[in-house]
Amino acid sequence: MNSSISADWLARTIVDRSIRGIALETSALIRAGALPVGARLPAIRDIAYEMKVSPATISEAWSELRRQKIIRGRGRNGTWVSGDRFIAQPERLASSGDYGAGVLNLSLAIPDTALLPPLAQALAHGATVDKLNSYERSRVVPELREAAEARWPYRPEAFLATNGGYNAVYNTLRALVTPGSAVAIEHPTAMRLLDILEDLGVRIVPVACDEHGPLPASLRAAAQERLAAFVFQPRLHSVTGQTVSAERLALIGDILAESDALIIEDDGVADISGAPPASLGVRFPERTIHIVSYSKTLGPDLRLAVLSSSAAIVEQVQSYRAFSAGWTSRLLQGATSWLLRDEASRDIVAKARTVYQQRRDSLAAALAARGIHTAPGSGLCLWVPIISEPFAMVTLAARNIAVNPGSKFSVLPSAHIRVATATLTDRYEEVADAIALARSP
Template sequence: MSDTIEASWFAEKIANRTIRGIALGTRALIRAGALPIGTRLPPIRDIAYEMRVSPATISEAWSELRRQKIITGRGRNGTWVSGDRFVAKPERLASSGNYGPGALDLTKAVPDATLLPGLAEAMAYGASVQNLNSYERSRIVKELEEVVSPRWPYSAEAFLATNGGYNAVYTALHALVSPGAPVAIEHPTAMRLLDILEDLGARIIPVACDEEGPLPSSLSGALQQRPTVFLFQPRLHSVTGTTVSPRRLDLLGDILAGSDALIIEDDGTGDISAMPPISLGSRFPERTVHIVSYSKTLGPDLRLAVLSSSPAIVDQIQSYRSFSAGWTSRILQAAGAWLLRDPSTQQVIAEARDIYQKRRDGLAQALAHKGIHIPPGSGLCLWVPVASEQYAMVTLAARNIAVNPGSKFSIMQSNHIRVATATLSSRCEEVADAIALANTL
């Protein structure tokens, strides 16, 4: 096979002339090796002519393949086969580097394993849960619902246990949002959320934020594009460490009252925040999905989160889950309930919260002494402004310090770096010196 093919040859190989049929047929040719990587595809109009379909049909099929990164290029410059991988991967997460043993890795804003509660007693308790080994697709075990309900920021009508916070977001979006639909989301936001939206093929609409949360004017502008969902992190923003103020939440609610967009609230850090849980669920119970993850406080291997919404929405999400696991382990749910009731576990969480705050504040104060001021906040990382993102990454890497570029957390340009502080128990001055040097450009 040469580096180019004829439109007539291509048309002969594709039997199904629908958008989906053309996309699937092209994938099959690539998988079979008939279209090797590097092959230049014929112009859209030539293929459309040979297939007796509209150019728009070919263009839509190409858009699907381009989203999957199977083909690349567009317009007069031509289109090429660029990949033979048909299972999507989270590009932002997958692009994390592998660092040597001597590197100070500040890329992962994850909990310090030494500050997590022990699971032995909780797991032993979980093994005695009611209906153990039943194939009934239950939504949430009764005792977990009983312990989370009083802590919930509003009186929810229905609950559902999921396999972690991102699993809840992924499942909710795929159950409720059509591929290609517009979704409004904070700028910046968690890179995992952007990976999920891009996998869904959503049209991402960024909503600018300040120290109080999403800007009402920016949300209002985003709603003009009629997004299906507004996705945000009201209690503790996982990137910037800010919390949506009650005043701002009211303003956002006033704006959303004029929209029919679903509201997905991601509380991914839970009680690492000292602030009480907040939600628009009491105002819009029929279209709010509120998600609380327990990975950062109880441990990631517990694989546990809980979401709430209206019975109709929870039923839709549960129906989607029935294609796969169907329910979250009752053992893990009961273990989670035990930990949430256990006073000693709550003390461990409180102590961890204080330590995380001191570590974050320690680097923020060291940066302030260098003239780099970070807004007050909490959590597991700092969102640090830099003169040049690329220069900052190179400068820090030269000093064996690894951080994440701000570009991973937005589809917009952002001269920032994200520095994880959860395990930064020392070396704050060293990191601050390196960041200050990176800002001398």
């Protein structure tokens, strides 16, 4: 079978000799069965010679097909057809388990629904918002802008309501960053952020962190890569629970002052953090994109976040959104604005913040009593150091406890597990005992 797939045959079959054309026509040949699954492709240099294009052109086309999981392998080991179609999916998120009854699921760092504000009055108010059901593609309703701006860390030129925090990050990167660009991001970071970056096909540059935030030396080294963007979580890190200190934020700003990289700030847990909002938008308003999600504080079914930046950047992001949902539901924007202004709802969020802290601290204390020390912090989970991730995962699974391996949260080697604590109301000693066993292969 492989002998019939020659560079000459590919060259005669593929008409469009651009990178995109070669990738599209090759994937069409695979779907049609002309290039069967398991077939070995000719060497890049041979294809390039027959097509009279540069080897770099073929290499880029093959990179796109590898990203889509249509072909696999590289270099001297050869390249094979591995699939006849591509269904995009966030691999880290998609690999999360579907656990049955009896399993203590500590893999999802999600809010406790009992600690969310009731939505009935908020939604009733949302139904009265101006221009409800209009097809006008408005960026943000005035009352949501006003409510969000009251807690915003700087005075931006423009705001945009989006369908959740990750939707805001996804649209921003798609609109502003080209595939193949270098994008720096904290190590570790949210697995959804890595899914988005990998789907976009950028070159991910990890930045090491400590308890104060991204390390200046690591960020300075990353900046040498001619970054298109730096993505980080200044207020509360969703994985480690750390907050970037004011001193560290200033140092980060000094380093980025020597770069023209976009600064994308993801505040995914909002007022679950007791720290005040923080942003480099004060120093770099023309290229900072600050995103606040309200899913974990006010309700995931609101599917709402607010993004701010310069008027030019917001216009670019909005233009990209015009290909799909041109605006975010005004009803949900109105409901969110009501919750942000409602005193009782703010009290519920404050109580939730206290409860989440108690739950996190309770497991941390139980682990410390067993000689396992985790960094102080807040949020919905603990970042627990272990020796072997596979051993830890198997050991905990044998005790009907599900967590996430640290490898899901980085492109670098990891020796951690992420343990969600937001819905852990008891059983701290039991979980700590199991983690202690899981830490000793």
